[in-house]
Amino acid sequence: MSSVFLDRYTAFILHYRWLVIVSAVAVMLVLTAGLQFITASNDWRDNLEKNDPHLLAFDALEDTYSATNAALIAVAPKGGSVFTREALGAVEELTEVGWRVPWSTRVDSLTNYYHSESVEDDLNVEQLVDDVGSLSDDDLARIERIALGEISIAGRLVSRDGRVAGVVISFALPDENSNAAVDEITGYVRNLLNEVRVNHPEIAYHMTGDVFVNHVMTEAVDDDMQILAPAAFLVIVCVAALLLRSLFGTLSLVVVLIFVIGSTMGVIGWAGMVLNAVNSGVPIIIMTMAIADSVHIIEKIMSGMRQGLDRNAAIVESLRDNAWPVFLTTATTMIGFLSLNASDSPPFRDLGNLVAFGMLSAFVYSMTLLPALLSVLPLRVRPGSTGRSAFFDRFGAFVVARRTLLLWSMTAVAVALITGIPRIELTENWLEYLDERYEFRRDTDFVVENLTGMENLEYSLNAGREGGITDPDYLRKVDAFAEWYRAQPEVA
Incomplete structure (x- = not known):
């Protein structure tokens, strides 16, 4: 950008400053109006394309069998074993009320599990736990022996040490308004557990599951x-105020940030994008990156005024010196975030596009609204140099004087840090999205450590012909496959 063009551009902005301010406000209000259309989604399917082969395979599996929306409530007696009348009574009570949870289709637990065993030539099928209140000690011992030895429930409905039991509630969510159904289920189960905790204070309850x-x-x-x-936002403003040491300089910075964030978030609504866990960090990303444009311009204006320039002359000089660096920084940052459009996940593409738009907005507002605003605000500075200038002068002299030492030492540090790249692990564990301040994370950690795993692998094993699933050879292969999986160290 030539200095002549920039000087003419700045003169235009300053001459029509009120028109520029009003126009910027109008644009911001129009864009920000999109906030009313923002919707948040809690559907994991939004992370994938509609034609993603993995999603299509998952949908085919659910169409063939059933949907896998489930909640697991862990029952952990503080006294130890779940094979007591009190603990099994709590499991039975929870099993019965589980059927009343909205959208529930099935409830599985120790108390409604049917056990089959052969007696001479007969096959007896009976409920493992029947009439908890009348169980004798021998009955409890028998139930414990059977439950811990049954591969279909040990490690799923009861921990292998017998200290935790699980109640699994399956749901059939509606195709429409599934988010509202999930919210209804979560609220109902939370209220339900609050009630049973009062009835059984000696038992701890932990809720988890993909439906939550x-x-x-x-x-x-x-x-x-x-x-x-x-x-x-508050931290950024406070730090900027300490560094700029100017009330109106900080105020103008705050105005620009508000305009940038409002415009960018409004675009989410106008574009029909969905706010989710991936792109919800857009405002923070934009704040931390967009502030640099305005700070450079404001600091240069204040520096010029300290050197004796009047305010408008300082604004002209600041834009002349900063326009190209700010443009270059904005362009390269936008290119970097726009590269996220190569991602297979729509939310990451939205994240890249939104941050890129935010950076563009920051550049436009910094080159239009900011100089116009500073020209009408009573911006004042104390003449003379600041302590910061002296510090950075000394720091610059230090770097130049020891350039060789710093070059090699920083190279060594960079190489040492680069060696950590092979240690990076790529994972998509949804549990690690949350920290321990969330009760759901603490409950899930408890369940994983004491009862069962939360990540399931499901296979559809095609027999190759109609009625083939009853073929003995097919059944042997399925059983061998299952036994192999059970032998794997991380299978619960």
Whole structure:
């Protein structure tokens, strides 16, 4: 950008400053109006393309068998074993009320499990736990022996040490408004557990399951938007105020940030994008990156005024010196985030596009609204140099004087850090999206450590012909496959 063009451009901005300010406000209001159309999704399917082969395979599996939306409630007696009348009574009570949870289709637990065994030439099938209140000690011992020896429930409905039991509730969610159904289920189960905790204070209850994941992810997004983003904004403003040491300089910076964030978030609504756990961090990313444009311009203006320039002359000089660096920084940052469009996951593409738009907005507002705003605000500075200038002068002299030592030492540090790259592990464990302040994370950790795993692998084993699933050879292969999996160290 030539200095002549920039000087003419800045003169235009300053001459029509009120028109520029009003126009910027109008654009911001139009874009920000899109906030009313923002929707948040707690559906994990939004992370994949509609034609993703993995999603299509999963849908085919559910169409062939059934959907796998489930909740698991762990029952952990504080006294130890679940094979007591009190603990089994709590499991039985929870099993019965589990059928009343909205959208529930099935409830599995120790108390409604049917056990089959052969007696001479007969096959007896009976409920493993029947009429808990009348169970004798021998009955309890028999139930424990059978439950811990039954591969279909040990490690799933009861821990292998007999200290934790599980109640699994399966759900058939509606195709429409599934988010509302998940919210309804979560609220119902939470209230249910609050009631049973009162009835059984000596028993701990832990709720987890994939049906709750979507709801908790939405809560995490809300927390980020309502707590983390404002906190980050406050910290950024406070640091900027300390560095700029100018009330109106900081105020103009705040105005630009508000315009940038409002415009970018409004685009989410206008574009019909969905807010989720991946792109909910857009405001924080934009704040931390977009602030640099305005800070450079404001600091240069204040530096020029300290050297004796009047305000408008300082604005002209600041834009002349900073326009190209700010443009270059904005362009390269946008290119970097736009590269996320190569991702297979739509939320990551949305994240890249939104941050790129935010950076573009920051550049436009910094080159239009900011100089116009600073020209009308009573911006004042104390003449003379600042302590910061003297510090950086000394720091620059230090770097130049020891350039060789710093070059090799920093190269060594960089190489040492690069060696950590092979240690990076790529994973997509949804549980690690949450920290321990969320009860769901703590409950799930307890279940994984004490009862069963939360990640399932499901296979559809085609027999190759109609009625082939009854073929003895097919059944032997299926059994061998199952036995092989059971022998794997991480299979619960």
